[in-house]
Amino acid sequence: MRKKIVFLLSLLLLNTILYGQNTDQALRVGIIGLTHTHVHWIFGSEPRGDIEIVGIVEPNKELAQRYADEHNFSMDLVYTSLDEMLDKVKPEAVTAFGTIYEHLQVVEAAAPRGIHVMVEKPLAVSIDHATKMKALAEEYKIHLLTNYETTWYPTTHKAYEIVKNKNKIGAIRKIMVHDGHKGPKKIGVNEEFLDWLTDPIQNGGGAEVDFGCYGVNILSWFMDGKRPNSVTAISQQLQPENNPKVNDESIILLQYDDAVAVIQGSWNWPIGRKDMEIYGTVGAVYADNRHDLRLRISEGYDGYQEEVMKLEERKAPYDDPFSLLAAVIREEITLNEFDLNSLENNMLVVEILDAAKKSAETKKTIFLK
Template sequence: MKKIVFTLSLLVIVSCSVFAQTDPVKIGVIGLTHTHVHWVFNSNQFEDFEIVGIVEPNKELAQRYADQYQFSMDMVYESLDELIKIKSPEAVTAFGTIYDHLNIVETCAPKGIHVMVEKPLAVSLEHAMKMKTIANKHQIHLLTNYETTWYPTNHKIYNLIKQDTLIGNLRKVIVRDGHKGPKKIGVDKEFLEWLTDPILNGGGAIMDFGCYGANLLTWITNGQRPNSVTAITMQQQPQNNPKVDDEAIILLTYDKMVAVIQASWNWPIGRKDMEVYGLKGVLYADNRNDMRIRIGLGYDDYKEERMTLEELKSPNNDPFVYFASVIKGKTKVAKYDLSSLDNNILVMEILDAAIRSAKRNQTIFLKH
């Protein structure tokens, strides 16, 4: 009889464990002013996570989203504290100002609630370091979401670099990101109000798009800290961006490589692309799915291969499915993965140095 009781108990434990692993992660959406929030509502993989509540004090804005995505306004709460008290989310995703990120971590981490923020991690290195300390103390996952994290071309290039034979040792990386500018592309008024504010966004194009290049470079170099950072910024659209820069060029030096980050709200055509130069050839990520490989054959001759890549496999094709997978322990975040805290702390170090460089008109040397 004892043996049977033990067996039945074991079956109950195993069944509960399996059920717990497949139960969707309860996620709260914090803010609706960042229009990247459409991403979470448009995810088609809701079996992995469930949106249990939304924090947005602007009821007119919340109603627009409720009408578009057919959710009840009963899901919308005035504050993060209210959402946590009533819905007890396991995790939250932040879609408000970048300045809000610190407060969200300060509120959620002590309660064991995991956090994913939209890029960049913080408005400043000071905020970022506080967030890291709090997240580590309370042992929560603190991830940063970038659009380019989910690009098949970037992952293909990363894997080819690690082979170290196709294009040879790296010598130069150029990353270009941006668009015509927030006002020109017609972002929502609620988004525009803080995206062009130096306090709430931490800067202009240098923050909004400079972070992409710093994030990819930190990943590619496996967390190498640049030796130096030199940056210039300009304001080419003072009528549209009166408080912040809208053009930034950041030059980075490493032990055996240089890098250029071009972050701009002045591109005539929106872009997120990268060029990786080795001793023997070049890898081009032209966009999310299209890439080229050129191998040198002499002075200016080369052979070229073009390819269009399929989307990545789940959970690496959706930030919120990925987040849920990390929380459940199914996916491990490597130290300098694109979403990782260590990567994005270094991103903030690079951006902090770039902002200081542009203001002082001098090169900033980072400590090692």
Template sequence: MKKYVLILLAIMLSPKPANAQNAESQTKEVPLKIAVIGLTHTHVHWIFDSEKRGGFEIVAIVEPNRDLARRYAEQHGYSMNLVYPDSQSMLKAVTPEAVTAFGTIYEHLEVVETFAPLGIHVMVEKPLAVSMEHAQRMAELARTHGIYLLTNYETTWYPSNHLAYRKVVQEGTIGDIRKVVIRDGHRGPKKIGINAEFLDWLTDPMQNGGGALTDFGCYGANLLTWLHQGRRPVSVTALTQQLQAENNPKVEDEAIILVEYPNAVGIIQGSWNWPIGRKDMEIYGLTGAVFADNRNSLRIRMAEGYDGFKEEAFELEERPAPINDPFTYFAGVIRGTIPVAPADLSALENNLVVVEILDAARESASSGQRIYLNQEK
């Protein structure tokens, strides 16, 4: 027996083969080659700013609007030689390892249809798709061709949300979840002055999949699915309104979504009518509550008596690299240094549930009925 233990120790302590060492070196030293598909979603500024920190390299940009591409080139300092009018012309010149989609939500399907068969990984800006029909086709392509298909949300990188998850889900600090209230939004796209290229499709029901319900309801659906460890809800009920018809004539700008779980309820308030922009979350358990007030601030209140409580407040530092940024995270996932669990905020499985919730919310708002989800899936 001692002989076999010694052999095992020798194997464990022996130098790694050259190819393994090279793989580790490549993970650390060779930037991931990323192509940016579309510039009309202004969250695209994020990837240009992030590139300066290393870990990946933008090797191509696909954008047919040359004026828009030139404006951003002047702002971010990239060469117009990187810009191609369409994906096919780009692929003749460059072979990226991954692409990020910053066009309309409707175009996400086309991006996956183009790049998944080539084995090129895809990250889309939230939400995953305009409908379950699109989402299921995208998932099928991703699984068939063995690529990662991730979805990026701003709130994925909030230290407050991750501390909330640890305290509530992993440590059980406030007992079982009974209610989650998530509020996201701002004064509205036109009022905050987004550019014409973004405004044109963000307020279009086909290109965006809706208005505030899609734009900000997706954040709450994503966080709820994460907090419930990937479980699908029992039912969805929604109320939508159009309070700024002059600014958003084609879509709703107010959405309240009630998401029912067997032992809890989620309340998602996605709005283009908040006077002050916000992305915050409240989690209520059996013995206390957690308030993720913003990106870096979190409070925990433990119940005392009828209406008393003991509060602990946290001001949080940013998360460490590479898990503080969507694109270095994407690179780490592809290189195999960061695992992705199905319930994770960026994961395909989580975001299929998100789109299912949004689809049910649209149906509920339209019909005035509570929509029950098929629990056989």
């Protein structure tokens, strides 16, 4: 019996050494692609200690060297082949920072190896890709999360608390979400990012995908995962000289039984923004940016009482995508079904975006079954 116990303990120790399953250790993470400039986020997050970057896949050596110089990592971490990195390094999770079209390829490689995945928003370029990714995640029992910048805004969660938990403004009647900036070329994104961000295949669309997805993600959370009855959208190309292959202006209208939503994703805002307005039967919430929020309660015809809030950052691990990823994989926290990062929420996001693109193309309202 004693020999058996010693053997089992030795086996457990070997598993820990090989696969990093000790929950006291940083999560071993691989980075897939460096062409999405949000990748700076994970390099900035690593010093927190929740994750350790153990491998990077990037065939463009010049691009990899630029990141290595900026973030002070060894080029020994960089592989040109996804399969080679996964087999040699054996990360516990990977984060996708390439094109949206490549998200499916990442899951196809990682899931059968039992490796968890976090992708940058949105989950996929189409419902066909998303469905395949979901099936793989379920078959191999991996976590498949999607990261949005607005998930980490304290105002996003305070607005939800006021509306859903405290019921201060009454039943939701209208939500308006505005996201975007002057356009990728105008704000000076690097060439590697611009090449695929303005490509309808690699990005899945234009502004309606790049920025419309934020609003759809938040709406799906606020509406507890309920699918809208219909989707109506318009899109337009206002900067053909900068975005010749895709639209750069979009408005998506969602109709629910008792509420409507207006989602404006644009590359034509003169000033970059990520904000929303939530209107109830007795008041309104204005999440003006990451930290500033206003609550107004109606008085008479056009009067109101206003409370202005300046919010601090949320507590770990709810203030950082990669800390959250580690906590989910370590089973320290469990995501609710339609949480902002959850697979259920982001499957619905892709379904609605597909309907929005179809509506804009056909100039018809799309009714969801």
